[in-house]
Amino acid sequence: MEENSNTTKIVMDDLAKRLGITLEELKPFLTHKTYRYGGDFSITKALKDAKSEGISLDAAAEKIKKQLESSPFISRIEITKGYVNCWYNYKNLFNLIINTLNESYGGTDYGKGERVMIEHTSVNPNKAIHIGHLRNAAIGDSLSKLLKSTGYEVIVTTYTDDTGAQVADNIVGIKFLGMPAEEKGIKLDHYFGDKVYIKVNESYKTDPSLLEKRSDILKAIENRDKEISKLVEGMVGKVLRAQLETMWRFGVFYDLINYESHILAYKFWDNAFNLLKEKGEIKLENEGEKKGCWIFQKADGEKKIIVRSDGTVVYAGKDIAYAMWKHGLMEGDFKYRRWITQSNGKTLWTTTLDDSETENHPKFNDVDRSINIIDITQSYEQEVVKEIIDKLSGGKAHYIHYEYAVVALSPETAKKLGVKEEDKDFFRMSGRKGIYINADDLIDRLKQVILQETKSRNKDLSEEECEKIAESLSISILRYEMVRTDPKKILVFDMDEALRLESKGAIYIEYTLSRMSGILRNAAEKIEDVGYKDDLTDQEKKLLLDIFLFPDIVESAARDLNLTAISNFASEFSSDFNEFYRDNSVIKSEGRERKFRLWLVNTSRTVLKNASEILGIIPLDRM
């Protein structure tokens, strides 16, 4: 990668230097695309300077204008009410872009190769992936793509709780309700989630003795009872495999599976506990109602129990040990083995207890930064984990709880799934009660709707080709919907709305990509000997400006872990391109103009394609 492929930064650095400040100091004063007030961008620094320097607004603005006038990147400056409005020198912007351009344009070396571990998906291995899990996975996968494109080395893991009550529930179904371990014609994760799990939970109501059976099974799992362990391992492995197939379909891949049972088997908690005691991060309480408990004192003064007086560890204990492993803050590591080859050809590794299968494996843990995509309801526990990691590492390790809110169902959709009417704006999903929407089912339904549309629009394409388009589109739509808004906001899902296809979103972006490809296809011309074209149209300028700003949008999105910034860009850029399309014919233009426009379309496609890929949108050439 180029030493600095962030085109925006190159120019802003130049401006900052001329103003005698740093780039970081300049940024708060900058607003781009201020067309309606005049200029391509505006600087508000004079409004501050006038006060701090005790001079008039006009004088302060005039001073800034003088300092910037000689920049090769600026062609014109006007002052309005203290705002310094600037127009770019598009010829120099064009030269800058064409010199930094490559297939991965937008990416930078911002991360400087820092290793980051991202944990996402982490679905209990007893059911199919539903749309709530999909939000988690979509966010995690998009973040990993964003960080990869900004120069980070990313390790993606998913956590599998193979020791919990939900897994035990399914074992109860097989062992005591006589349900078969699989059923023909139904995907295994669906079978367990939609049939076994629900049946077992219904049975608990009529036969409470089954609950005792479950706790026996949980004990057997904990004690690594041979028969039960084998049963669990078999079921977990198969269900997990089925879940992964769903995720692969969505374009989501992993590097490593972490099993909860292995964290227990390797006694990571014991190591962690000893270290925490040794370092004095947790203390034995000698008085009061928490007497006999090992407690961690949070920054806000609260005393959080880590080990109860009866010696049992709270749930967060395991999370703490796991986090310490991630950041290499304690002795010990798992053994690993190659498990399966994913549909993208990449090996998926898993932790293992088996010595004989351990091979040379990549280094997975000991990262300075870990991003943990975990439901917002776990914020409190995660805060404790974060504080402990902060303290243990002396502030060196960055444990990030990337919190997101649930996907809930609209009243109409909930009602269709059998929820009795209540006056609420949305309804939480429940695996136990069967109130959820599986990702596989949704994508299939969406695909059918899109397929009809695709066929009617592409009479010349084969059924197979139409289906491929429909598949890509439906996946793109769902992935985009999962990341386009603030992750902390509850996402209310409505089936009818989802199947209506009129939302702009991913369809709009895909349509724009197809349009770009169409132009390049119809032109059927190699793009070469491209030079700057004088008298750019407003739409050409807009596109050039978007292209120019793109690397910095990606970089600041990576800095803030903000996917919304990318989706907003993709959407606005599409809009700018469609305006360009309306008024600037590419095919009909000639000579220099034609070459320039072909280059502009091609470059725009690179930009929109790269933005789309971060968002999980599969770029199409036609639709």
Next chain:
RNA sequence: GGGCCCGUAGCCUAGCUUGGAUAAGGCGACAGCCUUCUAAGCUGUAGAUCGUGGGUUCAAAUCCCUCCGGGCCCA
């Protein structure tokens, strides 16, 4: 009892980190544009006391405090 998240047109959202000009999109409604590189597109109209009240500031959707509504967590 303590803590966290959300509140922006009828609906869904962006903007809040880093205060700056006339609050930006989409859906829905209404009115237009296909003999022209894909109309899954483009253009226009109507629609917002930015939850409430106060504070800071030359300037607040944005920062601080109060309260209200919705969701969640800890004990």
